Amino acid sequence: MAETTHRSHPTPAAYWGIALFLAVVTAIEIAIPSISAFDPVKVPLLLGLAIIKFGTVVMFFMHLRYDKKLYRTLFLLGVIGVVPLMVIMLLSMDAL
Amino acid sequence: MVVDTEKDLASGNPTGLWSWITTVDHKRIGLLYGASALIFFFVAGLEALLLRLQLTTPNGTILSADAYNQLFTMHGLTMLLVVVMPVAAAFMNYFIPLHIGARDVAFPRANAFSYWLFLFSVVMLLSSFLLGGAPDGGWFGYAPLSTQLEEFVRMDYYAIGAQLLGIASITASANFIATVFTMRAPGMTLMRMPVFTWMAVVVSFLLIFSLPIFGVGLFQMFFDRNFGGQFFGGTGDPLLWQHLFWLFGHPEVYVLVLPAMGIVSEIFPTFSRKPLFGYPFVVFSGIAIGFMGFGVWAHHMYTAGLGPVAEAGFGVATMMIAVPTGVKIFNWIGTMWGGKVKFTLPMMFAIGFVSLFVIGGLSGVLHSVVPSDYQQHDSYFVVAHFHYVLFGGGVFGYVAGAYYWYPKWTGRMLDEKLGQWHFWLMLLGFNLTFAPMHILGLNGMARRTYRYPEGLGWEFWNQVATVGSFIIGISFLFFAWNLIKSRKDGRVAGNDPWDGRTLEWSISSPPPVHNFDEIPVVQHVDDFWYRKYATDDEGRAVRIPDVTGGTIAAETDTGGEDAHEEDMHMPSPSYYPVVSAFGIVFMGYGLVYLPGGWVAVGIGTLITMWGVFGWSLEPVTRDADHD
Amino acid sequence: MTSEAAPVEAHDTHDVRPIRKAAMWVFLGSEAMFFGSMIATFLLYRNTTADGPGAEIFNIPFTSASSFVLLMSSLTMVLAHNAFEKRDARATRIWLLATALLGITFLAGQIFEFTEFVHEGLKVSTSSFGSAFYMLTGFHGAHVAIGVTMLLAMFFLSLDGRLYEDRGLNVELIGLYWHFVDIVWIIIFTVVYLLQV
Numbered sequence: 001m002a003e004t005t006h007r008s009h010p011t012p013a014a015y016w017g018i019a020l021f022l023a024v025v026t027a028i029e030i031a032i033p034s035i036s037a038f039d040p041v042k043v044p045l046l047l048g049l050a051i052i053k054f055g056t057v058v059m060f061f062m063h064l065r066y067d068k069k070l071y072r073t074l075f076l077l078g079v080i081g082v083v084p085l086m087v088i089m090l091l092s093m094d095a096l
Numbered sequence: 097m098v099v100d101t102e103k104d105l106a107s108g109n110p111t112g113l114w115s116w117i118t119t120v121d122h123k124r125i126g127l128l129y130g131a132s133a134l135i136f137f138f139v140a141g142l143e144a145l146l147l148r149l150q151l152t153t154p155n156g157t158i159l160s161a162d163a164y165n166q167l168f169t170m171h172g173l174t175m176l177l178v179v180v181m182p183v184a185a186a187f188m189n190y191f192i193p194l195h196i197g198a199r200d201v202a203f204p205r206a207n208a209f210s211y212w213l214f215l216f217s218v219v220m221l222l223s224s225f226l227l228g229g230a231p232d233g234g235w236f237g238y239a240p241l242s243t244q245l246e247e248f249v250r251m252d253y254y255a256i257g258a259q260l261l262g263i264a265s266i267t268a269s270a271n272f273i274a275t276v277f278t279m280r281a282p283g284m285t286l287m288r289m290p291v292f293t294w295m296a297v298v299v300s301f302l303l304i305f306s307l308p309i310f311g312v313g314l315f316q317m318f319f320d321r322n323f324g325g326q327f328f329g330g331t332g333d334p335l336l337w338q339h340l341f342w343l344f345g346h347p348e349v350y351v352l353v354l355p356a357m358g359i360v361s362e363i364f365p366t367f368s369r370k371p372l373f374g375y376p377f378v379v380f381s382g383i384a385i386g387f388m389g390f391g392v393w394a395h396h397m398y399t400a401g402l403g404p405v406a407e408a409g410f411g412v413a414t415m416m417i418a419v420p421t422g423v424k425i426f427n428w429i430g431t432m433w434g435g436k437v438k439f440t441l442p443m444m445f446a447i448g449f450v451s452l453f454v455i456g457g458l459s460g461v462l463h464s465v466v467p468s469d470y471q472q473h474d475s476y477f478v479v480a481h482f483h484y485v486l487f488g489g490g491v492f493g494y495v496a497g498a499y500y501w502y503p504k505w506t507g508r509m510l511d512e513k514l515g516q517w518h519f520w521l522m523l524l525g526f527n528l529t530f531a532p533m534h535i536l537g538l539n540g541m542a543r544r545t546y547r548y549p550e551g552l553g554w555e556f557w558n559q560v561a562t563v564g565s566f567i568i569g570i571s572f573l574f575f576a577w578n579l580i581k582s583r584k585d586g587r588v589a590g591n592d593p594w595d596g597r598t599l600e601w602s603i604s605s606p607p608p609v610h611n612f613d614e615i616p617v618v619q620h621v622d623d624f625w626y627r628k629y630a631t632d633d634e635g636r637a638v639r640i641p642d643v644t645g646g647t648i649a650a651e652t653d654t655g656g657e658d659a660h661e662e663d664m665h666m667p668s669p670s671y672y673p674v675v676s677a678f679g680i681v682f683m684g685y686g687l688v689y690l691p692g693g694w695v696a697v698g699i700g701t702l703i704t705m706w707g708v709f710g711w712s713l714e715p716v717t718r719d720a721d722h723d
Numbered sequence: 724m725t726s727e728a729a730p731v732e733a734h735d736t737h738d739v740r741p742i743r744k745a746a747m748w749v750f751l752g753s754e755a756m757f758f759g760s761m762i763a764t765f766l767l768y769r770n771t772t773a774d775g776p777g778a779e780i781f782n783i784p785f786t787s788a789s790s791f792v793l794l795m796s797s798l799t800m801v802l803a804h805n806a807f808e809k810r811d812a813r814a815t816r817i818w819l820l821a822t823a824l825l826g827i828t829f830l831a832g833q834i835f836e837f838t839e840f841v842h843e844g845l846k847v848s849t850s851s852f853g854s855a856f857y858m859l860t861g862f863h864g865a866h867v868a869i870g871v872t873m874l875l876a877m878f879f880l881s882l883d884g885r886l887y888e889d890r891g892l893n894v895e896l897i898g899l900y901w902h903f904v905d906i907v908w909i910i911i912f913t914v915v916y917l918l919q920v
């Protein structure tokens with residue numbers, strides 16, 4: 001078994017902790033639109049929180065943090081690649 | 097432990113139709129891809145000849161406007177997605193595992209699935225001619241034309257057919273990527289891989305990341321046509337389709353040509369008897385082309401009115417992509433420079449590739465300049481340009497590959513005389529057909545015109561082009577005859593007829609099912625060459641005497657006999673890939689004929705699920721069940 | 724161990740897991756492009772409502788609840804994988820089933836939501852907004868449905884102890900797929916719902 005490549009995975013307790021963290025972030029996300037003080041920074045704030053959740057699931061639940069670097073490269077090429085392409089497309093269509 | 101049936105499988109090649117249908121051997125799948133692509137080349141070529149016949153004289157009467165539309169659309173679509181991509185897939189399938197010293201690709205059954213899905217999808221696309229008409233909106237299916245066409249199924253065939261071909265291609269690409277990154281022989285670092293395999297990797301990435309974008313566009317077209325969607329029509333914006341299409345379409349042109357570049361990068365060193373000049377530059381320029389290829393899509397859309405900023409940006413990016421392309425060309429010339437060049441058939445086609453590709457590349461640079469593109473857009477000048485890069489570049493390169501590797505596939509050489517006929521006729525016919533199109537385009541002849549009046553000064557060059565196109569047709573008859581005849585009558589090739597450099601030449605022709613008796617241990621780029629030759633004090637290659645190309649195993653192999661027995665797990669044949677592919681295409685037919693087709697979609701889903709579950713639960717090798 | 728040397732060995736000793744995982748990850752990268760393009764389309768048409776309903780018909784509390792359900796299904800999924808690695812067949816089975824049930828709950832919520840919206844006058848054909856919204860969330864739902872099918876298949880196979888780690892259908896790979904479907908929803912929830920109201 002290729003167990004050698006795995007750094008120690010989180011324990012079930014840690015998984016519950018991570019889920020709790022995700023739940024809290026989600027609660028904050030849901031609250032933000034209803035607090036008018038946040039209006040000017042609403043967009044970056046919500047996007048930032050979504051990226052934090054995204055990263056947490058990928059790193060811990062999908063074990064990307066503990067797995068081979070190759071997987072990271074393969075996945076991130078797509079995830080990071082699509083953003084500029086779509087942004088340029090939307091910019092050129094005056095949609096952002 | 098290895099059970100006996102496995103050994104039989106490994107030594108003897110099973111025969112018969114069923115063994116080809118259930119095969120999971122990457123070499124057989126490669127040959128299937130190649131043979132299918134050649135047949136479809138003749139189909140798409142015949143379509144092109146009909147187009148040329150129609151245009152020979154003014155006021156042509158052979159084809160109606162409607163027939164002309166269907167034929168040029170299907171010609172373009174099939175040449176790209178059904179001929180050139182699969183022929184590239186044929187080479188990749190056959191040679192990636194051989195080049196990296198592996199026994200098969202990562203997922204042999206998924207590999208078979210890709211092939212069958214491709215084949216069934218093509219049959220579906222072609223069947224549209226008989227079932228209500230073929231797609232007729234151009235190979236790039238621009239909206240809103242493609243979403244408004246009255247005929248009720250034609251562009252649905254396009255939307256579904258291209259989608260299915262895309263799925264086949266994504267599966268194949270994921271397979272190749274996993275193969276190259278996880279199954280290389282010991283010592284085969286990435287920077288020791290043959291350039292062809294490198295280009296295959298780049299192409300796989302291009303496909304894996306560009307096809308999903310096209311897929312979304314096709315689904316949107318499908319929604320617009322069938323569910324009243326408003327992506328491109330109604331309140332939607334037809335420009336969205338153009339963006340999504342060319343986000344795929346431009347990387348696609350590199351998908352078509354990079355494997356051919358990889359092939360000639362194998363051929364030049366072999367026949368110049370010199371290592372590839374600047375190997376790392378060739379590799380990195382390929383990777384650079386891959387990355388940059390994603391950033392230039394809008395150069396196809398200058399006339400859509402993107403505005404000066406976007407046009408300038410995309411124009412500059414496009415001109416820059418010529419740089420890594422130029423790097424490659426210099427490296428090929430540098431490889432031949434000072435080498436002992438042997439003008440064999442593969443070499444002639446490879447040189448043809450470079451020369452014609454340069455001509456096409458130059459007219460391409462003209463297009464990157466926005467004002468000049470305004471003039472050339474949608475004229476025959478563009479038709480000339482893309483045939484120079486796709487046919488002159490692509491097809492010449494793949495034909496070069498066929499002459500180069502045919503001995504490995506069959507154990508016999510292709511006939512030299514027929515090959516010479518093929519080459520010179522093809523070169524002549526090609527230039528007669530497509531060079532005049534530059535002139536026609538600049539004289540104002542629009543692309544996709546099915547008929548033109550007399551007196552515009554277009555008659556002469558159109559006649560030349562038609563004559564040329566038939567010469568091309570004849571040249572390919574020589575090729576086909578050669579392929580068939582030489583299988584029986586060709587000179588016996590031996591393992592290493594060209595004094596080759598890469599690992600495939602170290603094993604017998606055709607290779608055994610398990611490829612390598614012992615997994616090679618690699619120490620160099622062009623490892624096989626360095627097993628055959630040492631360098632003397634003046635840097636000249638000297639043959640190492642007692643090594644006869646082919647039978648040597650790596651000296652450093654430590655495993656010994658039992659190690660080799662142990663890892664000889666060849667995957668067992670399986671019919672589930674065929675079943676899954678069939679189910680998916682069944683669903684596809686259903687989707688074309690909505691709403692009645694929902695029944696077929698349901699049945700197709702069930703068939704697919706049978707195939708997929710059977711496949712995921714069956715063990716890869718028959719004896720693997722015990723672990 | 725570097726990623727350079729390990730896989731060769733892995734292949735020869737017949738550990739196919741790293742090969743499958745590499746393919747799964749690159750497939751997910753590809754899927755990112757797929758969903759990215761649909762999200763971009765939605766952003767393009769976020770205000771193109773043609774006088775039909777727009778983002779104001781979203782029911783944020785309801786969608787928050789179903790988002791939470793999907794988020795927690797990632798927890799149960801990772802617990803299933805964890806139990807599987809520890810060879811705890813019973814726990815694996817329970818967590819697989821829990822994940823599937825959470826997935827079904829999410830799907831039920833989506834069907835309810837779609838029906839509501841149609842009643843309020845938002846269909847695929849109403850406007851570009853409608854087309855983009857239904858296509859994006861619909862394809863996501865289809866991914867969830869495929870995931871649920873695989874999870875249930877795993878569950879039934881586990882009843883007679885037929886869970887392998889070297890088959891195409893295995894807990895780890897389904898886990899990766901399932902988490903991916905979850906993270907896509909994380910983005911959709913923010914971009915399509917929270918940012919538009």
Ligand code: HEM
Nearest residue numbers: 141144147168169172175180234235486487543544545565
């Ligand atoms: C047998 C040699 C070939 C001949 C005689 C030929 C001829 C033609 C002709 C007459 C057209 C239609 C031009 C128009 O009306 O606008 C055309 C279009 C096209 N051809 Fe070829 N062609 C050949 C080979 C190829 C190859 C090898 C490829 C690609 C690998 C190719 C790709 C295309 C494409 C993409 C189009 C555009 C279709 C469209 O406008 O939608 N052709 N060709």
Ligand SMILES: [Cu+2]
Nearest residue numbers: 346393395396
């Ligand atoms: Cu382009």
